[in-house]
Amino acid sequence: MAFTRATGKHRAPSRLTRGSAKIAGAAALATTGVIGGMASPALAADSSISETGLNQVIAIEGALADQIDAQADAQKHQADVAAKAKAEAQRKAEAKKRAEAKKMAEAKAKAEAKRAAEARAEKARAARSAERTRLGSFQLPVAGSYVTTGYKSSGSLWSSGSHSGIDFHAASGSSVVAVGAGTVVEAGWGGAYGNNIVLRMTDGTYTQYGHLSSIGVSVGQSVGAGQQIGLSGSTGNSTGPHLHFEARTTPSYGSDMDPVAYLRAHGVNV
Numbered sequence: 001m002a003f004t005r006a007t008g009k010h011r012a013p014s015r016l017t018r019g020s021a022k023i024a025g026a027a028a029l030a031t032t033g034v035i036g037g038m039a040s041p042a043l044a045a046d047s048s049i050s051e052t053g054l055n056q057v058i059a060i061e062g063a064l065a066d067q068i069d070a071q072a073d074a075q076k077h078q079a080d081v082a083a084k085a086k087a088e089a090q091r092k093a094e095a096k097k098r099a100e101a102k103k104m105a106e107a108k109a110k111a112e113a114k115r116a117a118e119a120r121a122e123k124a125r126a127a128r129s130a131e132r133t134r135l136g137s138f139q140l141p142v143a144g145s146y147v148t149t150g151y152k153s154s155g156s157l158w159s160s161g162s163h164s165g166i167d168f169h170a171a172s173g174s175s176v177v178a179v180g181a182g183t184v185v186e187a188g189w190g191g192a193y194g195n196n197i198v199l200r201m202t203d204g205t206y207t208q209y210g211h212l213s214s215i216g217v218s219v220g221q222s223v224g225a226g227q228q229i230g231l232s233g234s235t236g237n238s239t240g241p242h243l244h245f246e247a248r249t250t251p252s253y254g255s256d257m258d259p260v261a262y263l264r265a266h267g268v269n270v
């Protein structure tokens with residue numbers, strides 16, 4: 001019985017070993033399951049575990065890592081490409097913005113130049129208009145005055161026996177102006193006319209201003225309509241301050257024409 005017991009006793013460890021092995025196997029299986037589930041590189045690197053498909057796990061993980069690396073590289077490359085594309089797009093956008101700004105500045109400068117040219121043209125038009133007015137508009141030789149002695153009036157005062165011009169009322173020192181634009185052809189003492197001025201008008205006719213107290217222009221000078229040429233007075237053969245005015249076809253005495261008709265023909269209300 002002792003042998004049986006002994007044998008039984010002896011066999012017991014064997015059973016125990018098998019049992020332990022079973023337990024160890026289960027543990028290993030459990031561990032493998034854990035390792036597989038966790039996919040932990042730290043546990044995968046443990047060389048003491050070399051059974052139950054762990055190598056396969058490591059191999060798969062290695063391939064996966066390579067794949068991830070490749071993916072990361074590809075992603076990095078894509079990111080680089082994207083960054084370059086973005087930078088390029090930004091550069092293009094800025095270039096476009098600059099080009100647009102330049103275009104706008106050019107358009108603005110062009111518009112400015114156009115406005116300036118128009119302003120110059122308008123100014124030139126105004127100047128031409130003023131010049132036409134200056135040349136065209138005749139006026140009274142003494143502003144606001146009136147005729148006191150008419151043309152061809154008879155009297156002992158005039159050498160010809162009749163008045164070769166008209167007399168305008170003018171207190172001594174009144175401003176005497178050119179009735180229209182012209183050039184001074186005579187400025188000085190004129191005998192019976194006293195201090196006198198003769199102008200050659202732009203239309204080729206002549207006007208004369210006599211008995212002046214002072215002369216303000218000299219021969220050869222250009223004058224505009226309404227420009228003061230002297231002051232009225234009573235110099236020469238005169239009975240009192242007034243302006244003697246003549247219209248002539250030549251600069252000389254004796255070529256007189258009707259001064260009232262002449263002024264009226266030039267638009268003067270006299």
Ligand SMILES: [Zn+2]
Binds near residue numbers: 167245
């Ligand atoms: Zn007179």
